Amino acid sequence: MNKALEKIDRKDAKLAMAHLYVAFTALALGGLAGLLQVLVRSGKFELPANIGYYQVLTTHGVLLGLILTTFFILGFQTAAVSRTSGTFSDGQRLTGWIGFWVMLIGTAMSATMILLNEASVLYTFYAPLKAHWIFYLGLTFVVVGSWVDGAAQISKYISWRKQNPGQPGPLLTFMAIINVVLWIVATLGVAAEVLFQLLPWSLGLVDRVDILISRTLFWYFGHPLVYFWLLPAYMCWYVIIPKIIGGKIFSDSLARMSFILFLLFSIPVGLHHQLTEPGIDAGWKFLQVVLTFMVVIPSLMTAFSLFATFETYGRSQGAKGVFGWIKKLPWKDARFAVPFIGMVAFIPAGAGGLINASFQLNQVVHNTIWVTGHFHLTLATSVVLTFFGIAYWLVPHLTGRVLTPAMNKLAIVQAFTWAIGMTIMSSAMHLAGLFGAPRRSSFSTYGDAQQAMDWIPYQIAQAIGGSILFLGIILVLVIFINLAFFAPKGEEEFPIGEVEENAEKTPMILENWKIWITLTIALILIAYTVPFMEMFQNGPIGSKGYRLW
Template structure:
């Protein structure tokens, strides 16, 4: 059994510790939110509603996802390319501690109620400059970790000239490249706009420019969450069910398409905003719709793997393979539920990005329900399923039957809670209920009463979800410290014998990098020039809100 190097395992585990601490605290704040919105609960000790909303969004949307992804990436490259050198590993620890210092700084400001600016930290909402500096440090630390992984990948290529790179490490490089390019937008808005403004060095900033730069980053962030889940689906799930990867080339092409189509689409989050010409909004809507292609390719590849394995086990008929899947294995069941949830989640994403339908649901709690189907169900359940083999592999322990049953219970509770909560969010959104709002502050209007009735359902779902979090945390604690010693596999499937040979063009990062830059230039150059040239600095439609 090929194992992750013990020194590399410590670095990957450090990321898991932070990720699951963020899950607990962020989940608790999510529970408090839905209880407050139900109108049946008030926050104690003077804690503000938007304070817990910010903690929930930042910890689960940024901290949990970034730390889990970087920890998983670290282990994945070590597993498939070999152990890092001492110098590379040192670089990784530097990146981890920079991220952690930044996370701590930002968290302290939120807890002090100096940064209740929500997950998106939009201007004209203003936070303490230390919050923005913390966010910048998280980005810089992640760049250093991506550099460590890239150096090991390059070393493997040098040592194995002419060979196709390990598929899992190739996927990590694609995700890191996308993340690095996308976070340039977040770094730019934080360093050159928000920090100088919050310190008082400048009186005003350009609101529309800051939002455009944020969404240049913000939509790619969604795929940075998602692609580690895709790695698990493509690489680990076939091995867990006893099958093989349907096509190496198809998997690489899907990831390349995600890379090309993840960044030049952020303006579809700004369809209702003035100051951006309709042509550029439409162009980015069209590019957004093309993202359906790699998703459908992935669905085809995965279900082909499931069917081939089922037929190996003697399945007959069109859907006979379905009953032969390992439903009693939490490592498979939770990611599979995540795959199924991505079907309505993806359909909701098409609604969000559609030029006309977006007008109905924009800035309603429908959007929040969509995020909870995609990020909080598809992505997070897959992360959980991966953690159930990754953590024991790194700690030298075993996933026992008792812990496996506990993990299945947590996954089922999560699914039930999310169906109730996300379903109520979608329905309330169609009736116009705004996102981010405490409905109890709307008074006794008929509309507010109707919203709150759905929010009671959200509170029920949110409570079940928090119970699920407690169960999952219990599983993780067992796998870290109490499970029996042993060897748990890091599952990496082989490619099916009949699969076509992988074309080397798919390995050429220069070609895909040039195409990516070209798409970004086409999609963003003219809109940003228009914003800068046509909007007097600091006005952009909100002069009364952003003057100091």
């Protein structure tokens, strides 16, 4: 590795940190809204000052599901591209700053409308719930700003390829670009929904929208959104964790191929979120269920690669027996231990995802709080804990400080606090969902008092788990502030793993973007062309009009 690239340029670091400041601010505010949610659902707490339950629900969903994730991911990827492909040019960095400020302005617009109770539409902003037009315009700014931000990373990758013809791009940069491409293609759906349906509707330019098309456009975006969150965690697991434990990346080619498969199979699968909705032919739903299950392949590839890396390292340290290598892993290093807890959580999270995507089992859990519990295992545990683990070395690296032993111990305490709280809360959600407890409902919104009383034990368990989670948020904020402003000055490593010496050479076809983008577009067209044609024929502009609202 070129020594000049081991420390990120100060100007690039400033851009990356700007993203992280916004992300952790969103964590604080969105986490508080989440605490208020679970307290209200317990039936033992009422919101003050006429604050609505769905107001805090929307705040929680938008700030944590969209703002925290998008800002953290783009900040991390900015740092990763700078670290592995070299310092951004002035023009590329300016592009990144423009994207950042457009996103921040959009965030402020949307947050203002939520706080004014003019946009209590959940983070999915389902019609016929209607928000103020400023909310929709703000989210449009967030999406467009993210495109501009991502364009800076793509530009840097292109310039690296021009300077190094015939060579595969740095693995971490390649992964970041895959995620940017996935994000841009996926957000075309939500951008179309907002610009052509929700925004004109909220401005009064049209008096109705086609709800089925609206939801289909959202879920075209909504499922790959999960992989936009997940792939940066995979970047850490594939490339950074091997360096932290002292091992090697098992296979560069396998890592790239798994990311390509995520690009191919994560976008044309949104209909599996709409399995119970009328107006979509069952055959097309089934096709997308099949494509959804294809995502299992790169997930299993990732699990194989990770545990191959762990075992190879353990054996090199003298581990004996089938599981002896486990003892050799650096359990006292928060940079490893915190993401590892996220990896473990992904096992039940992935199993729950298979149930959600199943053509039959989905009927049992659809639109119950089981889905919310699953969501909190994937994003709020596997992904977020890995993000925290990244932050514990990335923030001091960017600010010229060090992760002290005290903060390292506190980080491990924070991760176990999070794991305990999430186990309690998510388990209660899954169990209540199996018994039919509805999603997104509070104690006061159930149909009758007896039904509300039936769910009280589960709601109280959620409140206990959620309160422990909020303690975990306080701890991570303490650590973040310390690492950003108060930790001792020094040099913290940006760990980048090296590939095993005997690994196969990476074939250049894996970076033939014409092939992979063409295949992605082809799969999207196969999965969505006929369903959309049928929606247009039977919707507001068609003869039947049974979905008008």
